[in-house]
Amino acid sequence: MTTTPEGDGPPPEITDAEIAAMHDDPRFVALKRTLFRFTVPVLLASLAWYLVYVLLSAYARDFMGIVLFGNINLGLILGLSQFVVTFWITWGYNRFTARHFDQQSADLRDDIMNGGGR
Amino acid sequence: MNILAQEMSDSNRILTIALFMVMVLVTIGITIRGGRSTKTATDFHSGGRGFSAWQNGFAVAGDYVSAASFLGIAGTIALYGYDGFLYSIGFLVAWIVALLLVAESLRNSGRFTVADALSYRMRQRPVRTAASIATLSISIFYLLAQMVGTGALVTLLLGIKEGETFLGMDAGSAKVAGIVVTGLLMVAYVAFGGMKGTTWVQIFQACVKIGLAFVLAILVLAEYNFNLSALLGDAAQASGQGAAFLEPGLKYGTEVAGDSVQTLWNKLDLISLGLALVLGTAGLPHVLIRFYTTPDGKTARKSVNWAIGLIGMFYLLTLVLGFGAAAMVGKEAIVAENPAGNSAAPQLSQVIGENIAGSTGGAIMLALIASAAFAAILSVVAGLIIACSSSLAHDLYNGVFKRGEASGRQEVVFAKFAAVGVGAIAVVIAVFAQDLNVAFLVALAFAVAASANLPTLLFSLFWKRFNTAGAVAGIYGGLISSIGLVIFSPTFSSTPTSLLGEGVDIAWFPLSNPGLVSIPFGLICAVVGTLMSKETNPTRFASMQVRALTGAGAERAGTH
Numbered sequence: 077m078t079t080t081p082e083g084d085g086p087p088p089e090i091t092d093a094e095i096a097a098m099h100d101d102p103r104f105v106a107l108k109r110t111l112f113r114f115t116v117p118v119l120l121a122s123l124a125w126y127l128v129y130v131l132l133s134a135y136a137r138d139f140m141g142i143v144l145f146g147n148i149n150l151g152l153i154l155g156l157s158q159f160v161v162t163f164w165i166t167w168g169y170n171r172f173t174a175r176h177f178d179q180q181s182a183d184l185r186d187d188i189m190n191g192g193g194r
Numbered sequence: 195m196n197i198l199a200q201e202m203s204d205s206n207r208i209l210t211i212a213l214f215m216v217m218v219l220v221t222i223g224i225t226i227r228g229g230r231s232t233k234t235a236t237d238f239h240s241g242g243r244g245f246s247a248w249q250n251g252f253a254v255a256g257d258y259v260s261a262a263s264f265l266g267i268a269g270t271i272a273l274y275g276y277d278g279f280l281y282s283i284g285f286l287v288a289w290i291v292a293l294l295l296v297a298e299s300l301r302n303s304g305r306f307t308v309a310d311a312l313s314y315r316m317r318q319r320p321v322r323t324a325a326s327i328a329t330l331s332i333s334i335f336y337l338l339a340q341m342v343g344t345g346a347l348v349t350l351l352l353g354i355k356e357g358e359t360f361l362g363m364d365a366g367s368a369k370v371a372g373i374v375v376t377g378l379l380m381v382a383y384v385a386f387g388g389m390k391g392t393t394w395v396q397i398f399q400a401c402v403k404i405g406l407a408f409v410l411a412i413l414v415l416a417e418y419n420f421n422l423s424a425l426l427g428d429a430a431q432a433s434g435q436g437a438a439f440l441e442p443g444l445k446y447g448t449e450v451a452g453d454s455v456q457t458l459w460n461k462l463d464l465i466s467l468g469l470a471l472v473l474g475t476a477g478l479p480h481v482l483i484r485f486y487t488t489p490d491g492k493t494a495r496k497s498v499n500w501a502i503g504l505i506g507m508f509y510l511l512t513l514v515l516g517f518g519a520a521a522m523v524g525k526e527a528i529v530a531e532n533p534a535g536n537s538a539a540p541q542l543s544q545v546i547g548e549n550i551a552g553s554t555g556g557a558i559m560l561a562l563i564a565s566a567a568f569a570a571i572l573s574v575v576a577g578l579i580i581a582c583s584s585s586l587a588h589d590l591y592n593g594v595f596k597r598g599e600a601s602g603r604q605e606v607v608f609a610k611f612a613a614v615g616v617g618a619i620a621v622v623i624a625v626f627a628q629d630l631n632v633a634f635l636v637a638l639a640f641a642v643a644a645s646a647n648l649p650t651l652l653f654s655l656f657w658k659r660f661n662t663a664g665a666v667a668g669i670y671g672g673l674i675s676s677i678g679l680v681i682f683s684p685t686f687s688s689t690p691t692s693l694l695g696e697g698v699d700i701a702w703f704p705l706s707n708p709g710l711v712s713i714p715f716g717l718i719c720a721v722v723g724t725l726m727s728k729e730t731n732p733t734r735f736a737s738m739q740v741r742a743l744t745g746a747g748a749e750r751a752g753t754h
Contacts, residue, residue, distance in 0.1 A: 090746070090747050092733060092737045093737075095736075095737040095740050095741060095746050095747055096733045096737035096740065097736075098736075098740045098744070098746070099736030099737070099740050100736075104740060104743070104744075107743060108739070108743060115294040115295065118290075118294060119290065119291065119294050119295065122287065122290050123287075123291075123472065126283075126284075126468070126472055127468075129283070130280075130284075130464065130468040131465070133280055133442040133443075133446075133447070133464070134442070134446075134447045134461040134464050134465060137441055137443050140441055140442055141438075141440075146424070146426075146427070147424075147427040147430060147440060148422070148423050148426065149437075149441065151441055151442055152276070152279075152440065155276075155280070155283055158286070158287055159283075159286065159506055159509070159510065161287075162289065162290055162502060162506060163502065163503070163506060165294075166293060166499050166502045166503075169293060169294060170496070170499055173495070178492055181744045181745070182744075184740075184743075184744045184746070185744040185745050185746045188740070188746040188747075189746060
């Protein structure tokens with residue numbers, strides 16, 4: 077599928093203008109929109125959740141100390157939830173790129189490198 | 195049985211030394227192998243770009259999980275409970291930024307250094323100079339923190355106390371020896387092995403430290419029949435703090451009774467630290483340049499998946515180790531050994547080993563965990579040295595002084611000398627600074643990375659109007675405000691634990707962590723600088739964005 081060189085050898089000669097020309101291609105615009113529609117909300121949500129967690133740790137200590145069962149309190153569960161969210165986002169982004177990004181991006185790259193980008 | 199040094203016979207130390215020696219020999223062997231195939235600048239700076247996703251993921255974990263995380267976080271949890279955990283969460287969540295915005299784009303739009311990506315759209319010399327100064331500042335702060343800690347750690351790991359001698363060394367000379375040996379090794383890895391050798395060393399050391407932490411954590415949990423709640427209960431009880439030990443507030447953002455102003459500052463300081471941790475990682479040059487060792491952007495991104503899995507697992511293990519040490523070693527025994535708690539994990543390993551196989555078991559476990567900590571020190575300092583030498587050679591020497599006209603060979607030779615030079619300077623400073631409290635340098639490195647590097651990197655990838663003046667203003671603004679605020683903070687003067695001690699008081703900035711102010715300040719500098727200059731380069735922006743997202747025109751594996 078991909079025709080860009082995988083092994084040895086320099087990248088094919090390609091000028092900045094040829095690469096820049098792809099910027100206005102509808103396929104590139106669509107790719108960029110698809111990507112940012114995933115990454116920006118996910119990033120903001122995860123940072124917000126982290127900030128909430130830090131703020132709760134600073135200002136809501138009684139809340140964090142609520143015992144759920146045994147010696148496990150809400151603070152520990154919320155802390156562990158940060159791990160779960162991070163792993164979950166990693167998994168989700170991997171799935172997103174496999175479905176909606178990698179192939180599209182490789183196709184555009186091939187187009188540019190073969191001079192078909194315009 | 196709890197007091198490490200008194201129990202620690204010379205034969206135990208010899209076992210630890212022997213394991214250290216094995217580690218040194220294995221890593222030197224790896225370095226020589228890696229160095230043999232290092233010829234071009236791409237080999238030296240980026241390991242030939244042939245590393246697969248899992249390989250780079252392990253190397254990133256090796257690069258990132260320092261002795262401060264390994265021993266420091268476990269120790270902080272052991273002494274202060276929940277608050278140590280707070281630190282590790284910031285270190286992990288930060289990787290989301292690197293995953294979603296930085297790894298793939300950076301790999302696709304740069305060649306060897308952070309400055310490559312930053313200066314792509316800009317006038318080369320001013321931006322390269324600024325980016326290189328930021329890279330060097332971050333890496334050298336981080337390096338000094340590691341090196342100064344190294345001396346104390348090696349004496350701790352060998353159990354040499356004040357007034358004792360071992361192989362003719364007292365505690366003081368053992369510290370110096372630890373710093374010098376670490377310095378020699380890190381320079382050897384980088385100068386002889388280049389990025390290829392260093393990467394394999396880091397992969398090996400990541401396996402050693404994460405593997406051993408895993409074994410120890412499983413053994414701790416086995417003592418409690420894998421009942422985490424029971425472990426936490428024991429830890430809380432042994433700490434003497436009860437339930438408070440499992441809640442936030444013993445170390446960070448502490449509430450000072452009757453002093454609401456200080457309480458406010460303490461809490462803001464916690465938030466400031468949290469911000470720097472979560473935004474700093476994706477701006478750390480020694481981590482970022484690792485992405486250039488992969489064949490393409492997709493592999494760089496997938497290597498972050500591996501890194502997140504490994505680093506996340508590691509911080510979950512430190513949670514078990516920290517609470518395990520609180521429960522099974524106890525605060526008094528830990529503080530008696532090391533007031534900062536760095537000895538918690540080694541002491542825990544000794545107790546666990548003794549429970550399984552008597553004093554021999556204790557000695558073996560202790561030696562194993564000590565070598566895991568040694569691996570953590572070595573792999574991180576090697577990563578820092580290569581970040582410094584790459585930036586000095588590629589950005590300052592070739593990019594700025596030679597205007598990009600030096601050959602790859604000249605650049606590599608310069609980089610090797612730069613590695614020796616930076617290593618020598620770091621050793622000398624660390625030896626003289628070993629009695630100073632430099633723990634703040636890690637937080638400062640994160641603050642500079644978050645204030646100077648991350649905003650400019652993101653603007654240069656995603657903001658069309660961004661230009662040379664904005665990049666330069668953003669980098670220097672973030673850099674100077676972070677350092678400046680720390681100089682006028684309580685970490686530098688006015689308290690007994692300050693760098694300059696209690697006698698000097700120039701502290702007017704109340705927070706120890708500058709991030710809360712310096713990150714927005716760096717951002718504003720970048721925006722204002724941009725808007726004050728008329729320079730724009732739409733073609734360059736368009737081509738950078740296309741490159742970042744598609745990898746078009748990027749150097750791939752095996753390029754010569």
